[in-house]
Amino acid sequence: MTVQLDHTIIASRDREASASFYARLFGFADPKPYGPFLTLQTGNGVNLDFLATDGEIASQHYAFLVSESEFDEIFGRIREQGLQFWADPHRERPGEINTNDGGRGTYFHDPSGHALEIITRTYGSGGE
Numbered sequence: 001m002t003v004q005l006d007h008t009i010i011a012s013r014d015r016e017a018s019a020s021f022y023a024r025l026f027g028f029a030d031p032k033p034y035g036p037f038l039t040l041q042t043g044n045g046v047n048l049d050f051l052a053t054d055g056e057i058a059s060q061h062y063a064f065l066v067s068e069s070e071f072d073e074i075f076g077r078i079r080e081q082g083l084q085f086w087a088d089p090h091r092e093r094p095g096e097i098n099t100n101d102g103g104r105g106t107y108f109h110d111p112s113g114h115a116l117e118i119i120t121r122t123y124g125s126g127g128e
Contacts, residue, residue, distance in 0.1 A: 007047035009037070011057045012112040015050040021111055022048060025077050026064065061089070063117040071104055071120050083108050089115065101125050 012018035019031035019038040031038040037049040042064075066074060075097070078085055085108040087096035097106040103121025110116055 005046050007039075007049050008062075009049045009051050010060070010062070010112075010114065011053045011055075012050050012110075013052070013057070014111070015052040018111050019048075019050040022050075025074060025081075027070075027073065057112050057114075059113050059115055061115045061117065063119060065122060066118050066120060068104070068120050071118055074118055075106065078106070078108055089117070 010018065015038045016031075019040055022028060022040055023031055026042075028040045028042070031040050031050070033039075034049070037051055039050070040048045042048065048062075075085075084094065085097070085106045087093035087098040087106060089107055091107070097104050099105075100119070101121040101123060103119060103125075105117060105119035105121075107115060107117050
């Protein structure tokens with residue numbers, strides 16, 4: 001069997017708000033409860049398990065590989081919601097997207113402060 005990522009836990013201030021944010025933004029099916037989690041399933045079968053916490057949340061980075069048309073849809077929702085976005089992870093190019101590896105990408109944050117990224121080409125897959 002090839003090793004695959006099955007799920008990851010995403011700490012959140014409000015698991016319902018965070019799971020709903022991801023579902024609406026990325027077009028996932030509605031979250032489903034599983035024990036203390038609200039779970040979303042990505043297109044490649046990886047579960048995102050949202051867990052509410054009152055403690056400090058260390059910001060994590062989650063990158064999503066999307067098609068060109070999905071990028072347009074998701075980026076449109078980012079703009080509709082008035083979310084800040086950047087072309088780079090250091091937030092030095094606000095209000096821009098990047099064209100790394102011949103694709104498109106952008107960075108933004110979820111309601112709990114996690115750094116999210118959408119890209120249309122995997123890093124190192126070609127182009128400049």
